[in-house]
Every structure is written in C-alpha cells, then in structure tokens.
Amino acid sequence: MTPLPDSELIERITRRDTSALSELYDRYSRLVYSIALRVLGDAETAEEITQDVFVLVWQKASSYDLNQGKLMTWIASIARNRSIDQIRRRRARPEGYSIAWEDCCEDDPDHQPEVEIGMMDHHQRSVLVRSVNALPAEQRQALSLAFFYGMTQQEIAERLNQPLGTVKTRIRLALQKLRTVIQPEMLEGREIRKDD
Amino acid sequence: MHVDSKHVTDDLPALALDCLEAAERQQVLAHLEECDQCRAEWTSYSAVVGVLSTALPQVTPPARLKRAVMDGITPPRPVNPLIAALRRAFSGQGGLLRAGGLALVLILAVSNLVLWQRVNDLGRMQHAGYDNLVLQSQEEGSAASGMVIYTADGRYGLLVVNKLEPLPADQQYQLWLIKDGVRASGGVFSVGKHGYHVMEIYADGRLTDYDSFGITIEPAGGSPGPTGKRVLAGSF
Numbered sequence A: 001m002t003p004l005p006d007s008e009l010i011e012r013i014t015r016r017d018t019s020a021l022s023e024l025y026d027r028y029s030r031l032v033y034s035i036a037l038r039v040l041g042d043a044e045t046a047e048e049i050t051q052d053v054f055v056l057v058w059q060k061a062s063s064y065d066l067n068q069g070k071l072m073t074w075i076a077s078i079a080r081n082r083s084i085d086q087i088r089r090r091r092a093r094p095e096g097y098s099i100a101w102e103d104c105c106e107d108d109p110d111h112q113p114e115v116e117i118g119m120m121d122h123h124q125r126s127v128l129v130r131s132v133n134a135l136p137a138e139q140r141q142a143l144s145l146a147f148f149y150g151m152t153q154q155e156i157a158e159r160l161n162q163p164l165g166t167v168k169t170r171i172r173l174a175l176q177k178l179r180t181v182i183q184p185e186m187l188e189g190r191e192i193r194k195d196d
Numbered sequence B: 001m002h003v004d005s006k007h008v009t010d011d012l013p014a015l016a017l018d019c020l021e022a023a024e025r026q027q028v029l030a031h032l033e034e035c036d037q038c039r040a041e042w043t044s045y046s047a048v049v050g051v052l053s054t055a056l057p058q059v060t061p062p063a064r065l066k067r068a069v070m071d072g073i074t075p076p077r078p079v080n081p082l083i084a085a086l087r088r089a090f091s092g093q094g095g096l097l098r099a100g101g102l103a104l105v106l107i108l109a110v111s112n113l114v115l116w117q118r119v120n121d122l123g124r125m126q127h128a129g130y131d132n133l134v135l136q137s138q139e140e141g142s143a144a145s146g147m148v149i150y151t152a153d154g155r156y157g158l159l160v161v162n163k164l165e166p167l168p169a170d171q172q173y174q175l176w177l178i179k180d181g182v183r184a185s186g187g188v189f190s191v192g193k194h195g196y197h198v199m200e201i202y203a204d205g206r207l208t209d210y211d212s213f214g215i216t217i218e219p220a221g222g223s224p225g226p227t228g229k230r231v232l233a234g235s236f
C-alpha cells in the first residue's frame, strides 16, 4: 500500500480521524522521541514529551500550513521546543549526561538507514551533518549548548567564560552558515519521493 | 515600537534557537509584530533549526508509548445513555448482550439482520426518553435504510444503517448534520458485507437542534463538505 502523503494525513487529523493520527505516529514517533531523548537524556521524560507532542499535533493540526514547510520539520520543531521547555522547568539533566553535535551526529556515508519514511533524506542529512561538523569548533560548541541544552546566550557566555557579544556572534555565524547549505527541498512542504 | 525602529536581524538566529534572554526576546518579538522583513528572516532561521532537529539519529520508542498516545487523544467520554438503554433493551434476550456499552456497539456493528430488527423495535425505548428519526433511501429500488436514535435532550445519538452498499477502499460513507443549510460532519464510516453499521454520533451541539441528517459517499476519511452521492436522508 502506498503511504498517504503527509498533507492528507494532517487533513484527516483535522477531521478527527484517529487512524490518521495512528499513522502519523508510526511515521514520526522515532523523530519526536529521538529529539526528546537527545535533549533530555532521560527515556521516561522523553516518552512524556513524545506523548505531549502527538496530543498537541492532534489538537493543533489545523494550524499547520503546508506552505510554511514540511510536516516533518513542523513536528520536529514542536518536539524540540517542548523538550527545551521541560529542561528549563526542571533546571537539571540526569547526572553526567552530556551531548554535543559531534557525539551524536557523525556523518556516516556507508550507513543507509532502513527507515525511509519519517526521516530526512539520507543525502540531505549528509550535507547538513558535514556542514555542522565543518563549523569552527567554538561555533559548534555554542550551537550545541543552545540547541541541546536550551541554554540562553547569557548562560552560554557564563559557562564558557566568554563575553556575551562573542557568544552572540558565534550563534549568529553558525546559523547563517547553515542557512546557506539548507536546500529548498529540505524546507518545502511537498513530498519527496524516492524515485524523484 | 514602530516599523522604522532598528531591525533586529542580528538577534533572529538566536530567537529561532530560543536562546535569547527573556527581556531581549520580548523586544525582538515586538519588532516582528510590525516588521515583515524581519519576520521572514526569522521564519527562515526557524526552518534551519527545524531541519537540524530532523537530522538527529533516530531511536525507536518503546511500543507501549503508542497506546498511551492514542489513549491520550481519545479521553473516555461520558457513557452514552443510549448504549446503556440498548443494553437494557436487549438484556432479556439471552446472555449475548450482557456486555458493556462499547462491546455492545461492537456487537451491533458486526451483527446481522436479526439485531437490526431488534433495534427497529424501539417502541419500548421511547417512553424512557429516547427517540428516533428514520433515514430514507434516496435511490430508487434500494433497500438501504437508516436510523438516528437519540436521547430526548439531543445530547447523545447513535446512527444505525442497514443494507448500504459496501464501498471500495478509497470511499467511505459520511454522516451530515444539517442546520439552516449548513452541513457539519457527524462522522465517517464503512459498512460490512451486509451493509450494516452502528456509530456513535459526535456533534458539537444537540442533535435535536439540527433540521435534518444525510449520508453521502465521500473519499475515504471524509470531506469537509458533502461532495458525493446522497444515499440516505431524514428530516425532523
């Protein structure tokens, strides 16, 4: 059976079709859970966040606009925002947990992921991961602290013992650089088919 | 803040990452309210952060989590008193229907003509505050029929249909609740090989506030408004 396009799934969800949410879950639960797990470092809380995210998608499906980008990106953003909120509320992570881009996101050109749907295209991911890894180490570090740890620029400056302005510049340069390598097909709401 | 105030371009990557201090964040957001240019920039940085999030290696969550998610979106509804009444109506006739409300709906949904006739015999329910509206076939020569059974206050309802044509997989029946010409979806369903189905009706308001009900054939999953052939209809 051909999987339904994301646009149709989300439309069905706005019509309260629980089987569509079930399918959406099968497609994106790995994505959501993985983001929560990386940010929070704690499986139990990652499960709670995953549940929250899908309930939110169920409630807010009508606010998703296909023209604003891919459903996958929208869901990933919700997952990260929720996870960061949770980290800030708790003000702590499990003892000894640490995470940085280079720990989790190495570019492995030989690794072909088994799951196609609900994941970023393998080639696009390689491009992105290589670009993150090519950032100057101090930019990558600032990005990790903001992205995974939910630290504000002020907190990052204190942690690294650097002037706030320096941290702001690092964050800005890192995102500016990454924006130049993001290809339109990573952003567009249209479906990307395997045989395109 | 006015549009001609200083652009906040430099802070937009940090806003997209949500790593501004609260006060700064407020200022930047206030500027975005009024500046399309900065808002467009912010949208593009937010997309970068979103795409970064999708690039993380994926881990499969425990299987039980799906159950929790699905339970979380379908909170237990108050017991539909109709189901309780149907259960009482059937309870004299052998142990088959001494099951719980939901089980009853399931039994009805897969059952046959005999049960349909029992449902038709609703006279004894009416004095207990239940009523029904018959839906007539809209096609010459069709044996299809339907009925909306509802509580007198219109708050709970069941749709029962019989002898509707089974549809191909890409189509489903959709119930419409019609008031002043406006049609709201009352639910989407498919029928088994006998054309029989029972469905709880979910309505925003009271069922008795509607003028009429109709059932059309729609693409699977239903439509925002009726587009296909009308098969059953009934008015108060």
Ligand SMILES: [Zn+2]
Pocket: B006, B007, B008, B009, B031, B035, B036, B037, B038, B039
């Ligand atoms: Zn501006």
